Amino acid sequence: MMDTALTAASADDAGGLFTLVETVEALSSARTVEEVAEVIRSTARRITGADGVAIVLRDGDKCYYVDEDAIGPLWKGQRFPMTACVSGWAMMNRKTAIIPDIYSDDRVPHDAYRPTFVKSMVMTPVRPDDPVAAIGAYWANEREPTAAELQKLEVMARATAAAFESAGLRASLETALGAKDALVAELDHRVRNTLAATLSIASQTLRTAPDPKDFNEAFEGRVFSMASAHELLAKADWGPTSLDMVVRAAMDRFGGVDGERIKAAGPPIAVKAEAAVAIHMALHELGVNALQHGALRHQGGGVEVYWSIGYDVVEGKQVPARLTFNWRETGGPTVAEPKKRGFGSKLIEQGLPRELGGEARLIFRPEGLRFSLAAPFSNRLALAQ
DSSP: OHHHHHHHHHHHHHHHHHHHHHHHHHHHHOOSHHHHHHHHHHHHHHHHOOSEEEEEEEETTEEEEEEEEESSOOOTTOEEEGGGSHHHHHHHHTSOEEESOGGGOTTSOHHHHTTSSOSEEEEEEESTTSOOEEEEEEESSOOOOOHHHHHHHHHHHHHHHHHHHHHHHHHHHHHHOTTHHHHHHHHHHHHHHHHHHHHHHHHHHHHHOSSHHHHHHHHHHHHHHHHHHHHHHHHTTTSOEEHHHHHHHHHGGGTOOOSSSEEEEOOOEEEOHHHHHHHHHHHHHHHHHHHHTSGGGSTTOEEEEEEEEEEEEETTEEEEEEEEEEEEEESSSOOOOOSSOOHHHHIIIIIHHHHHTOEEEEEEETTEEEEEEEEEOOSSEEEOO
């Protein structure tokens, strides 16, 4: 009986993960805020197993409950002060509210909840740096949410933030810019690229993951990495950003560039959006490997990330021609070349150099993993002015 229950739980988990992938796909193609809300409304309960889900938009100093899917009515179409509801608390504090028993938590307006079925809940802000919305999941019994449920809600919130930004950017472009057709086409291209990348990551991760839990961890880590890269690029209005900032953003998840365990140094290099995402994703894979199997697994281990400029002689003058980029691990366990390369290795050795038009290789030295990349300067990669 226990084996049967575990098998059923694994099947449910796998089904939820597939639905999560489908949700990311649908969000990537949503064109309006209303379409984004509809995607979340129609899929969030299947992903989380909750008895109800609500999508709440920030409307000035009010929380607007724009849509819901639940076993009983909640607050669709109503507005509440930010200071008088849990969604407002989550957005103002920029953190997820986890409430196993709503009647023992002072953040909950009990009078508003008594007519409903809700006994426990989780409220996750959308875009924690500057929340624009929140996703609420509700249950009809008192319970603690599982780590997997929280992770799935956070992945949905990240994907929803990107979808809201894309929808808002579309509306802005279509109403304010004379050259809207060309600009919307560029946005469509970017969204399609993001969707294709997400689906490829899901497919490749699913192909190599031995079970749903491993798929969940690897896929969410890669989606978070891509979202982190997009957040960095959004701050630069999707123009060129610096290689140093890309490296630092990618290393934040592993303790950050602190000059001790993780060091980073190199000359100013400007990186276009697509190249920045590829570099960020490759560094994420290197960081995960270092944390699980390499130098960051041991307290005394460390990583050095450094890059330099290669020059060619043209008409007697030295001209900047290429980037040389290196990853070097020290102080970790003895390294041996794996018998089989996974998706992460392919992304590092094939995906990144293909994006930059260069060459790359992983070197499995006993004293520590090395990675080297040589890529020519181009319209995607250049010496910063």
